[in-house]
Amino acid sequence: MSAIAELAEERVVEGVYAVARKRRLRTRGGAPYLALELVDASGRIEARVWHDVELLDPRFDEGDAVRVLGRVERFRDRLQVDVRTLEPAPEADPVALAPALRRDADELDGFLEFLAGEIVHPGLRATVARFLDDRELRRLFRTLPATPEGHHGYAGGLLEHTVGVATICRETAQLHPRLRADLLLAAAIVHDVGRTLELLPGPVFAQTAEGKLLGHVHLGLRLVEGRAAALEPEARTELLHAIGAHHDARASRTAEAAVLYHANQLDAVAATRPVPE
Numbered sequence: 001m002s003a004i005a006e007l008a009e010e011r012v013v014e015g016v017y018a019v020a021r022k023r024r025l026r027t028r029g030g031a032p033y034l035a036l037e038l039v040d041a042s043g044r045i046e047a048r049v050w051h052d053v054e055l056l057d058p059r060f061d062e063g064d065a066v067r068v069l070g071r072v073e074r075f076r077d078r079l080q081v082d083v084r085t086l087e088p089a090p091e092a093d094p095v096a097l098a099p100a101l102r103r104d105a106d107e108l109d110g111f112l113e114f115l116a117g118e119i120v121h122p123g124l125r126a127t128v129a130r131f132l133d134d135r136e137l138r139r140l141f142r143t144l145p146a147t148p149e150g151h152h153g154y155a156g157g158l159l160e161h162t163v164g165v166a167t168i169c170r171e172t173a174q175l176h177p178r179l180r181a182d183l184l185l186a187a188a189i190v191h192d193v194g195r196t197l198e199l200l201p202g203p204v205f206a207q208t209a210e211g212k213l214l215g216h217v218h219l220g221l222r223l224v225e226g227r228a229a230a231l232e233p234e235a236r237t238e239l240l241h242a243i244g245a246h247h248d249a250r251a252s253r254t255a256e257a258a259v260l261y262h263a264n265q266l267d268a269v270a271a272t273r274p275v276p277e
Contacts, residue, residue, distance in 0.1 A: 005042035018203035098202025101156035194220025
């Protein structure tokens with residue numbers, strides 16, 4: 001069996017993978033082919049089915065587990081699998097084949113609880129606790145990405161990104177005591193909670209119907225508003241504002257909202273920008 005992370009150019013590929021993306025396209029000459037993205041727990045790779053397209057196409061759908069035999073080639077400086085044969089693998093669980101985080105999820109969960117424990121403000125502390133005490137939500141943090149295509153785009157990426165952003169915010173508040181640390185830390189911990197309503201489990205991490213129409217920021221605001229009813233109005237408004245502006249620097253009207261925006265960007269860049277070997 002060939003793990004995707006171990007694939008190399010000119011190597012024969014034989015393994016079971018999940019189909020994260022599937023498109024039927026045509027070559028310049030008009031011949032049909034299938035453009036796939038195959039994934040397993042170790043990573044993802046593009047793949048192409050050039051032959052027997054009419055025979056193979058009906059056998060599987062996006063999100064299915066498939067058994068693949070092919071060869072790794074280099075195309076435009078990227079590795080790609082030339083699929084020779086492909087068949088369904090009903091014995092495999094496609095969700096288990098979704099790309100997974102490399103860090104220990106239990107350790108990240110512990111960090112998240114530590115960060116939440118740093119919040120002193122009773123209302124903000126209680127609001128965050130309502131999320132961390134939700135077992136289903138905690139499970140989703142460990143199984144969903146922070147973004148379906150982009151930074152932390154793997155199962156557990158939502159948990160890893162949340163811990164990263166909250167840690168940056170905590171350290172920033174210690175460097176700048178004028179910041180309201182409790183507000184900033186609470187907003188960081190729940191800033192992406194809307195992903196739990198926006199996305200479905202891997203390997204596709206497709207959007208839900210709500211997610212397509214409303215997006216994770218709006219869904220997150222609804223979730224927080226519903227669990228912050230006991231929070232005093234001013235603090236609730238500040239918390240919702242920081243969450244609502246975490247993708248739009250120009251919308252930030254408070255220092256805490258601006259810091260959350262930049263912490264979110266910094267963690268995303270640090271996770272994706274290439275570094276020298």
